[in-house]
Amino acid sequence: MPNLEHPAYPAADLLRLEVLVPCRESQVSTLLSIFGERQQFSFPSIFIYGHTSSGKTYVMKTLLTTLQLPHVFVNCVEYFTSRLLLEEILIQLQSCSSGAKHTSPVHCDTLNDFVRLFKQAVASQELQDQTLYIVLDRAEQLREMEANILPAFLRLQELTDRNVTVILLSEIVWELFRPNIGCFEPFTMYFPDYSIGHLQKILSQNHPPEYSADFYAAYINILLGVFYMVCRDLKELRHLAALNFAKYCEPVVRGEANERDTRKLWKNIEPHLKKAMQTVYLREISSSQWERLQQDGGEPGQLKGLSAHTHMELPYYSKFLLIAAYLASYNPVRTDKRFFLKHHGKIRKTNFMKKHEKTSNHLLGPKPFPLDRLLAILYSIVDNRVAPTANIFSQITSLVTLQLLSMVGQNDQLDGPRYKCTVSLDFIRAIARTVNFDIIKYLYDFL
């Protein structure tokens, strides 16, 4: 019972296509009806959007290749300037028309050139009586190119007066594309996320040859049970499935359980998968390290993940500079007197603060401060005298390059640079502990 039916294409091809694109039959049949027959003019531009890994690229690619429709497939991230993009389209066009490997270098700087060269390329051969499809993957990048690129692609059919359809693939909705000046509205189409049933079906499709499909499907079921909550990315799930399958098979290989002993197998794999979720999935340890661990039968605890290495060694004054920057970022300016002058008197917090200061500064995030305030705080928190040497100033700059501080307002670098401290409270407390400085006592929020 083939779901896909279209008089223009041979039934065998359609059947093959249907097997290749599970759970996307309705979208494909819609597309087919828009495409019409090979020689018919189709809609000038189609905009397809949907979440990450909802099969946009894959479906388009399979559809076009299986039915052998002439097409050009370009990723807009990869061809990051309009020139590269247009030239790449022309190059692919040459190779798909002549079929030969030979491609002569193309020069195409503007869209005007593109239209002219495009007409030449299409006119030269049999492409004339077929619709040509130009697929632009990651089309959101087009917005960053020259303003005329996107509108021109949308009405390329009209501009070139050739049988061409432009298909844009993107993860964001059309509303975010629409230019201010208006443009030709493409036919928009949504690819919904795969449901858990879909994922199960798709993942189970490629079972390893050594094991039966049912066995693998049971494994996928367990895998989805663990990972579905955090990850719906098909690519990632497939990767995880491949990584952990060896572990799942272990009892079977050792002969402790047979393939139908699902409960035993589940008991074996479940804690393992949970561990994988905390390590491999987050890229705390790499997948090759994970595989090696599996082979050695070691515990993943031996390998420290990336985030375990938070410790950072800093020169003595850099630590104080960072502490001073933190204090300057999170304390209101008026409180400096209270913290850093000897005879500040008693100031009660409740009377002292203004209304907006009652919210925690840590919730509001770091505030910018001028260089002089940073130095003034530094001088008062370091015990011995600090000379304002060139080294101190260069340390501030290196803290900026290390992204521990960030500079605010790049234009005023000489006159009065302003900085923000970007480190977290935990980090600064660890730093302060190494120099025996009780930072909590100096923070207004913790008074």
Next chain:
Amino acid sequence: MFPAPDFRCTSNDSEDTELRFVTCQSLWNQIKSETEQIQENLNKQLLENLVSFLSRSHSDFQEKTTEWTFKMKFREIPTAALVLGVNVTDHDLTFRGLSDVLQDNITPYVAMLEAKDCPGIKNLMQKLMGQLMNCDLDVDSLEDEDCVQVSQNRVRCSMPSLISWYDSVTKKTDSETPSKKRNSSSRHWQSPPVVVVFKDMESFTTKVLQDFIVISSQHIHELPLVLIFGIATSPMIIHRLLPHSVSSLLCIELFQSISCKEHLSTIIDKLLLTSQFPFKLGEKVLQVLINIFLYHDFSVQNFIKGFQLCIVEHFYSQPLSVLCCHLVDIKKRVYSLSHDQCENIRRLPSFRRYVEKQESGKQIELLTNDSFLKVETKKLLEDLHVYHENYVRILRCLHVFTSSLPKYPLGKQIRELHCACLENRVWETEEYESSLQLARMLNKTDLVTMLQQCVEILMSSSGKEFDRAVEKLKEFLTQFQNLEGGLCSPENNCLPCSLMHHFFLKTLLELKESRRSKKLTKFEMLRFEVVDYIDSLVRRYLVPADERTLHEVVYFNGAAVLRGHLNAAPRTALHTALNNPHWYLKNQALRCDGGGISNKAPDICIVYKLHLECGRLINLVDWLEAFSTVVMAAEEPNDAASSDQVDDVIHARFIRAVSELELLGFIKPSKQKTDHVARLTWGGC
């Protein structure tokens, strides 16, 4: 690099300037190669790990396995996260070493990218392709260099062109006859990986990195790419810079270089605590260098640069530094000293002290007879040399003891101990006293291992100096062995080091005091003997260097010069120049007393001094008024017309001075009030 002309220009060559220059250069070259060697050894482990990672990373690229897991798995880009520490200035050397090792062992295709060259993905691709295709140039024969050059200009900066380039070069090396191959290419595989190094990961913008990773992950099947992230802070930065969707394209493994403090310790150990090099650093100088390292930059390169400056400065400023040479050359050099140089020796404070101690007949000989002086000098210098050798050995022995005491009264690192010993007589300090007291409480096993270490250190010396000491220590060891009841009971009041750390020094000492009255056991007696013996060695050998005669020849003590060069204070210098122009201009007329403003001073100084008295906002009219008052002060106020009307010339001078101040960054125009400028510095008010 060296101020060579200055070395030579000092009149006639009576002070051996030529020879000093040559000595200085050869010494520096020795030290330089030594430091490079050290660096190489330290990085060895890291580089080996990296190389094995790289060779593993694309092993499947060649095999082209058809296994199921391989097909199903997502192809991640192998990535090495290289944590190098915050001493960014040292990274260059590591990266250079890395690139050499990679090109020798793994792949000729290594590209190093810096954030400042890659503000956008376009620049990154250009840089990357430029570097990769250039390294191709030396594979190609020279005659087609021109056509490569031409094609490179036309080449499109995109991944496909990179891939086609890669295909062509790998194919070419395949088809080449072995004789034409570069000799190193035999060690590379057929399809060597392309290594892209991001030298300073932190400075790259998120977008560039993300785009590059996304692009290259799409072509990982055609181009075996490996990324290396140079990280200065912590590996967390990867997660901060890259969202999960991008970091999931990577297969990240972590590599850590040794910490810069360890590196410094090794450098100090190999350069300073050795008799290999005749040149030595004085206590103050060493302290300056170490302080700059610990307080400011953590940069070993800067430390070595500072050391180099010390060498140059020493040989430049000290005429007698010609004698700062290896033991074998001393005789020749001493005997060829000129009369002037002999006088220089007689002027040395340490030599004068020495002369005063001699009997009168010898004193006269030393002060008048040059050849007698030379014989004596040679002897003294040889003594100094022997002193160094012994000093280092005993220092290491003492360090064995002090480094395991609780709270480290004499410092944990040997450099701290070294500084303490150079500064003054270490046995007169309080810290030393408390160290000895703690050492008298060590337990037997610790004491025995320490003694064994000391024996090893002393045995390694070539001279016969320590034969007796070694014998003595060995004797102690056998005595310990012979002691009955090897286990120590609480009565022995000894604690293992590890336990001692938990006690406070004071409680320990009190504990000891309370046991004083009891009769000492055999073990305790022996322990006292050992500590006393170590103490005697220290008193004998660890005499501070500046008590030795002729120490000025080999010790560099110009700490102030060094500080001025390495730890400059631009703000202070600027303030001095503007506030007290006499300091730099040396003009008597400018000498001002008690903060007054002289009208002879340059206009900018007057304006600067006046502005110090103002608040954050300065009224320009008032300022001009004050300026003209100061300038006119010397002239007779006879000109009635100019009293309320400021002279145009003075006005112009004022405007010029103010704009100079603005250029220097002291003030800036303010929008808050008309005719006002804002001060950018604080202080004076």
